Amino acid sequence: MVIDTAYGLIQAVDQADSPAKLLAAVHTLAQAKTEEGIPTLIKVLGYNNPGAAVAAVEGLVTMGAIAVPALLEQIDGYNYGARAWAIRALARIGDPRALDMLADAAQRDFSLSVRRAAARGLGSIQWSLLHEDVRPHAQAQALEILLAVSQDPEWVVRYASVAGLQAIAPEFALPPLDPSHVIMAHLHQVAHQDAEPAVQARAVWAIQHLSA
């Protein structure tokens, strides 16, 4: 049987009765890049099947801006696994409409996998899509949150905040960044004071990158 309509592809995902069939069906639906498939791809994020979730995120990311409204509306407040994947998709798309969602999730979500994805996402917003009038304020807000998140109790969230800071830094000044710049000063502090060698090393790498 050849399944070539969007409806058929969606049905194949809904009717998959094994993890392997689900993975294959999600993969096919994701590759079809069909707008009707977006809600189904988002639903798959809640199936607790990492392989299928990765494929669904890839599909949503390739569709880009068109998937953002559905992602924002369908964020699952009760399933943190699904929420983390959705936040990761929003982070990779980098659409500024997700800014409030990412800001809130990075600071307040109880799930560390959600916080870390959101922190990384705050660094990779496509700022050029924001109007010049609101851009500086939005960037300042994202920076402030990233600086605060680098105090998170979980090492992986702090690690993500450093990655986010490295990504956002060129928005404030072109590299090589002045050592007195707020981001640079902060990274030096993390490099010396974080309790985890992995987070320290990520900060040192960010400093190397931004000094070059």
Add this chain to the structure above:
Amino acid sequence: MPPDLTVEQAIANLQQRDDLSLRYYAAWWLGKFRVTDPVAIDALIEALSDDQDRAPDGGFPLRRNAARALGKLGDRRAVSPLIDCLSCPDYYVREAAAQALEELGDPTCIPHLVDLLKREEVNSPPVAGKATMTQPYDSILEALGTLGAIAERETIQAFLEHSVPRVQYAAARALYQLTQDSIYGERLVAALQGKDLQLRRAALMDLGASGYVAAAPAIANALAENSLKLIALKGLLEHQLQQDSMSDRPRVSGEAIAVMEWMDTLL
């Protein structure tokens, strides 16, 4: 998590004999909050021979918790009493003791751990209840790897063919730690392709602990949760940083950056 006890209360709870559940909780609490007070250590060592607290399966819950706590507290006075626990009839006490001895890092326990490997048929059938093996082979092998038991290489090698996959992985991890031979690291990498998610998770954790840095791409691409993959990669990164002795130097090596690049993709 805010401590709900004070150190004094926890020690007193562990020393009293009237309320078993308070003792059990206090032993866990002292380990969790890293209370290294010698009085706490003494009380925990004493709890290793407790006979009062018995589980329905005949096990010794308090001994299990006390052994786990002593592993976290870094006091080598616990080594000898923990070695004694390796002959406790409770499987989980033996497991907790092997893990604690690994954490304490004192190689004098090596012959006793090896003795446990040789005590029974390696592939003897699983015992009833939750334990799937007659001895906590995985914990024992992991301890031997961490403790640098290079002379035991051949004994460990036999466990690469054990019927329980987790035991095979533990043997591969230990042998990689002992020899730095990539053939053992690659066995764990191959295990990441397994069909069973639980086993892929176990292989991920063993790779992270092994320090086999070449596994970073395979870890990042494994079919498992990003959280676990990040923890495994963090293990590799820490191993690499130690090799680079990065604490003294302001730069990170290309190898460390390669691991971090994979970590970044999983955030």
